[in-house]
Amino acid sequence: MSxxxxxxxxxxxxxxxxxxxxxxxxxxxKHHTVRTYMGRGFGTPQSAKISDMYLYxxxxxxxxxxxxYSISELATLDRKGNDG
Ligand SMILES: [Zn+2]
Numbered sequence: 001m002s003x004x005x006x007x008x009x010x011x012x013x014x015x016x017x018x019x020x021x022x023x024x025x026x027x028x029x030k031h032h033t034v035r036t037y038m039g040r041g042f043g044t045p046q047s048a049k050i051s052d053m054y055l056y057x058x059x060x061x062x063x064x065x066x067x068x069y070s071i072s073e074l075a076t077l078d079r080k081g082n083d084g
Pocket of ligand 1: 064
């Protein structure tokens with residue numbers, strides 16, 4: 001069972017349209033997903049089964065800077081960097 005992240009408009013725009021570049025060195029970022037355990041809960045309202053729930057969040061890693069950036073961090077930096 002996985003829960004989708006709730007996207008802000010700027011995060012979504014960044015994910016879909018922006019080149020994923022490191023804010024520091026402008027190098028290419030490697031996409032990976034981090035799974036966070038959210039505890040146990042009901043999967044769907046229709047299902048009475050309790051299962052483990054995980055939240056998947058997009059992260060981007062720069063090998064040069066050895067730095068991991070979350071999508072929300074990148075979207076914020078991106079918005080500051082260029083207008084629109
Ligand atoms: Zn970098």
